[in-house]
Amino acid sequence: MHLEGARIKPSRDVQVGDRLEITAGESTLTVIVRALADRRGSATVAATLYDETAESAEKREREREQRRLAPPPGADMHGRPSGRDRRRLEAQRASQRRRG
Numbered sequence: 248m249h250l251e252g253a254r255i256k257p258s259r260d261v262q263v264g265d266r267l268e269i270t271a272g273e274s275t276l277t278v279i280v281r282a283l284a285d286r287r288g289s290a291t292v293a294a295t296l297y298d299e300t301a302e303s304a305e306k307r308e309r310e311r312e313q314r315r316l317a318p319p320p321g322a323d324m325h326g327r328p329s330g331r332d333r334r335r336l337e338a339q340r341a342s343q344r345r346r347g
Contacts, residue, residue, distance in 0.1 A: 267297075273344070274310060277303035 248255050249268040261267065261280050269276045278297040320336050328336065 266300075273314075274307050275303070276307065 248257055248259075248270070250259065250261065251266055252268075261283075263280055263283060265280045267278050267280065269278065277300045279300065280297050282296045284292065284296060320339060324332055
């Protein structure tokens, strides 16, 4: 998580108007806090307390489309992967996570 560009812990208190960058898996969500709840509630209630930026939504949609069109890892191999193939796949996945 990042608050106004600075790395923070998830337990950090936020204020109305703060800009948060939340990374979940391979995607990053940029939101603006619009309101605060008095107590913890459901995800549907929480979703009404922030707005995702247009740039963030567009970027997530582009990334989703790229993942959908990309061939699955190991699609060029035939049958069961050898040890060498498995190590190559693991290295490829690790490099994708670092870039993500």
